[in-house]
Amino acid sequence: MECRLDGQVAVVTGGSSGIGRGIALLYAQAGASVVVNYYSGHEGAAEVVRQIEAGGGRAIAVEADVSREADVEALFAKATGAFGAVDILVANSGIQKDAAFAEMSLQDWQKVIDTNLTGQFLCARAAVRLFRAQGERGVSKATGKILCMSSVHEVIPWAGHVNYAASKGGVSLLMKSLAQEVAGERIRVNGIAPGAIRTAINKESTEGEAAQRLLKLIPYRRIGVAEDVARAALFLVSDMADYVVGATLFVDGGMTLYPGFEDNG
Ligand code: BGC
8 A cells, every 4th residue: 555645735834945845746746736835945946846747746836934924824825725725734844043052142043943833833723723624525534634844853952053952842742732632633743853864954964074973873874865754754644644643753864862872882
């Protein structure tokens, strides 16, 4: 049996690049109509839409700042306007604004929390409201699915990145608490915690000598690619994972396995 999403509509935030782009493309291949949300990456989003359409799929690109309530409402209105419904939300938009703790500006703290955590709250709330209004659509065993993009840094503390780590720690319990609250309505909420995935967000640490240092933190000795996360993301929203509720799937090559202890500690 394959993971298929035929007849379903997916909203993927931050779908213009990186992990979001990989998910948007794979969901379309699995038969979903995809709403490719972007904030600044207009060209990237348009390219994802072009690729999906070239493969015979359906997609639209929609600009929205996920941290702004009005933008999120408009995003979901455009999604239903174009495709009639939404069955899947991938709350994926995320940013990093790194700084040593004492040097971190309030603005950089706030911006990361706004996008990574408040953005997921606003998008998930819009999705839950819509799933309730839609009711059963007969396209999936669940009434709706929400996937929260977290990070290994929901559990691994990260010096120099406290805003990011705090946002992902928040995503972890946002996801689980929401999963508990709406499971009775057959809305499935889960999360993915990627490790080091080669995308624009970590270009510096995944190239050259830095990449060699990074590989020491990955027992599987490979830096991930967007498709590694996309495949897990497809499984989690498909009916193959119908009994998976409130779980975080770590897609990290073993980064959370305390690699410092590999050689007897
Ligand atoms: C961060 C990346 C980092 C990875 C592993 C991700 O959540 O966005 O920059 O390479 O975690 O540390």
